[in-house]
Amino acid sequence: MAPREHATGHEPLNTLKPVATDIWLIDGPAVSFYGMPYPTRCTVIRLANGDLWVHSPTLLTDTLRDELGALGPVAHLVAPNWLHYVNISDWQRAYPGAMAHAAPGVAERAARQGLPLQFDAQIDQTPPRAWDGQIDQMIARGSRKHREAVFHHRKSSTLILTDLIENFETRHLPVWMRSLVWLAGIDSSDGKMPPDMRMTFRKTPLAESIEAMIAWQPQRLILAHGRWYGRDAVGELRRAFRRVLRDREWTAAMAQIEAGRKKPPAD
Numbered sequence: 001m002a003p004r005e006h007a008t009g010h011e012p013l014n015t016l017k018p019v020a021t022d023i024w025l026i027d028g029p030a031v032s033f034y035g036m037p038y039p040t041r042c043t044v045i046r047l048a049n050g051d052l053w054v055h056s057p058t059l060l061t062d063t064l065r066d067e068l069g070a071l072g073p074v075a076h077l078v079a080p081n082w083l084h085y086v087n088i089s090d091w092q093r094a095y096p097g098a099m100a101h102a103a104p105g106v107a108e109r110a111a112r113q114g115l116p117l118q119f120d121a122q123i124d125q126t127p128p129r130a131w132d133g134q135i136d137q138m139i140a141r142g143s144r145k146h147r148e149a150v151f152h153h154r155k156s157s158t159l160i161l162t163d164l165i166e167n168f169e170t171r172h173l174p175v176w177m178r179s180l181v182w183l184a185g186i187d188s189s190d191g192k193m194p195p196d197m198r199m200t201f202r203k204t205p206l207a208e209s210i211e212a213m214i215a216w217q218p219q220r221l222i223l224a225h226g227r228w229y230g231r232d233a234v235g236e237l238r239r240a241f242r243r244v245l246r247d248r249e250w251t252a253a254m255a256q257i258e259a260g261r262k263k264p265p266a267d
Helices: 062-071 088-094 106-112 175-184 203-215 233-240 242-262
Strands: 002-004 016-020 023-033 036-046 052-055 074-079 099-102 135-139 149-153 158-160 220-222
Touching: 016 062, 016 220, 036 062, 036 175, 074 088, 135 203, 149 203, 158 233, 203 233, 203 242, 220 233, 233 242
Parallel strands: 052 074, 074 099, 158 220
Antiparallel strands: 002 023, 016 023, 023 036, 036 052, 135 149, 149 158
């Protein structure tokens, strides 16, 4: 994805915006994805030791470097899925001491695209010592192609997704793109997983992953593309993944009814 000159509706860009205590977001410039301008977003968390953790780095400018420097040292760069890595090398050059963490498949995808990257660690289901107890994490299960790392910042009760939900505000898009977004069901009236991605997932393991996110009980939900949610993150997860969760919830309800029928009567 290459930066594209297009108003995103999330201006000002390339500057830190506070979300809650020790967490900020950065709205980056639009990038071209299959010819469509995608707004981008990065999330920055300050860990307990003062180090900065940077999720899905966007365009790095001199002004942004100054802002980050005022917060603390950039220590961790996170490439959360196979589509979000293009700015990692620029940030590595700017912060040579930072550790780069990649979701499964990122390095291989980058190499195929002619952008060989060096990563220090692969993200899995267990947080590393550097942020254990501060940021929960998992790899969303169910797809061999889209293995996205999901994070939950405990201090701010913020869930961080990348592409599992896309939530475009159509008024900020080119007219020709709006109908495509509506047809895909990823406009901000009912943002959800893009249909081409959804087709790569098996329903049961994905539902289990969503239920695990819900169990974290996040209050906020930050997305990489489109409007993010400052409240009711659990409700938004249930809405966006209602079709995935419906079968499991129905099965669980039927099991409860059946268990009640088999329960012996009280004396």
